[in-house]
Amino acid sequence: MDHSNIYRRRGFQSGNILGDPFALATTSIAFLAWLITIVGCVIGQIQETSDDPFPKFAWWASIYSLFLIIGIFYVVGSDTIQTYHVAITGYTAGGMVLVTSSVNSLVYSKSGAREAAAAGFILLSMVVLVWTLYFGSTPSATPRAFLDSFALTKESATMQRQTMSNYGGGMGRPETSNSVQPPQMYTSAQLNGFENPSPVGGASQVGGGRGSNVPNFAGSAGPAQIKVTGPDAEVVPPTEYPYRAKAIYSYEANPDDANEISFAKHEILEVSDVSGRWWQARKETGETGIAPSNYLILL
Numbered sequence: 037m038d039h040s041n042i043y044r045r046r047g048f049q050s051g052n053i054l055g056d057p058f059a060l061a062t063t064s065i066a067f068l069a070w071l072i073t074i075v076g077c078v079i080g081q082i083q084e085t086s087d088d089p090f091p092k093f094a095w096w097a098s099i100y101s102l103f104l105i106i107g108i109f110y111v112v113g114s115d116t117i118q119t120y121h122v123a124i125t126g127y128t129a130g131g132m133v134l135v136t137s138s139v140n141s142l143v144y145s146k147s148g149a150r151e152a153a154a155a156g157f158i159l160l161s162m163v164v165l166v167w168t169l170y171f172g173s174t175p176s177a178t179p180r181a182f183l184d185s186f187a188l189t190k191e192s193a194t195m196q197r198q199t200m201s202n203y204g205g206g207m208g209r210p211e212t213s214n215s216v217q218p219p220q221m222y223t224s225a226q227l228n229g230f231e232n233p234s235p236v237g238g239a240s241q242v243g244g245g246r247g248s249n250v251p252n253f254a255g256s257a258g259p260a261q262i263k264v265t266g267p268d269a270e271v272v273p274p275t276e277y278p279y280r281a282k283a284i285y286s287y288e289a290n291p292d293d294a295n296e297i298s299f300a301k302h303e304i305l306e307v308s309d310v311s312g313r314w315w316q317a318r319k320e321t322g323e324t325g326i327a328p329s330n331y332l333i334l335l
Contacts, residue, residue: 048113055188058170059112062163066105069159074098076153080142083149091141094153097134101160104131108167117171125172128164135161174330181284181333185302277306277318281332289325297325305332 053059077094084090104127111120135157142154173180283303289296297319299305305317305327317327 048110049115050113052113052115053109056112057186058183059187062166063105063109063112066101066108066160066163069156069163070098070101070105071156073101073153073156073160076142076149076151076156079149080145080147080153083147088145088147090150091138093141094138094157097131097138097157100131100134101164104128104164118175121171125168128168128171132161132164132168135164175284176330176333178333184284187301275308275316275324277308279307279310280335281305281307281315281317282335283331284333285331287328287331295326297323297327299327299331304335307332307334310334 053063073094077090077098080094081090107127108124111117111124117124139154139157139161142150142157145151145154170180170183175181175184281304283299283301283305286301287299289298297317299317299319303319305319308316308318310329313329314326315329315332316324317332318324
């Protein structure tokens with residue numbers, strides 16, 4: 037099945053890197069560690085002897101690490117983490133094996149260049165370990181949510197909304213109070229005025245009894261519409277919002293769906309029900325609607 041129309045990606049934007057301290061710090065440290073490693077490998081290759089050859093495995097680990105850094109840099113910059121986070125987790129796990137194996141083959145050498153390359157691999161392995169934890173966690177995980185809270189940029193709301201619509205095999209969303217109105221309820225006191233103990237103007241009585249309580253409405257061909265006004269007209273209890281949630285991403289509501297609400301990153305929402313993938317929420321302005329649960333974290 038072609039999913040090209042589902043995942044609509046934006047181009048690379050440097051603001052996604054510069055506005056995310058975690059991405060900026062880890063990619064910078066990883067690239068610096070790679071530079072130390074590659075310089076040490078080059079010098080170590082030059083200084084090799086027939087009795088002490090330079091381990092070729094270190095070159096493969098260096099090239100793999102370079103492509104890993106470039107790939108993560110592009111994914112974060114193009115705001116497609118939610119699309120490729122599973123693949124990134126697999127690549128970082130494989131990179132962890134390569135860099136740690138290279139450390140073992142270089143760190144015990146008496147050559148300063150090889151020890152420098154080993155130091156670069158050690159620093160790189162620390163960054164790769166953090167990447168594996170970050171990309172392998174869901175956005176609602178506490179460590180990742182904490183790191184994302186410092187980001188100034190937002191996730192691509194369009195792409196993630198399309199992903200959410202297909203999450204879980206296209207399960208439907210709950211209706212909200214904005215679209216479904218509860219049936220009007222009346223008390224016996226409000227209906228007293230409609231009781232008709234005696235026939236009116238030649239209208240036939242239902243059941244033939246003089247004391248029938250069934251109301252008769254003359255001149256109406258269809259069902260009568262009862263309109264009740266007054267302080268007791270609304271008897272439906274209001275929706276309660278016992279939970280509070282914090283937005284870990286910004287979200288733009290679909291203009292074609294009046295049930296959705298938009299909210300900004302770090303905004304606090306009141307939630308009525310936390311079951312399901314879409315939650316009934318209320319903003320501080322009083323606006324209510326549904327919000328995707330993986331954009332929110334309960335407080």
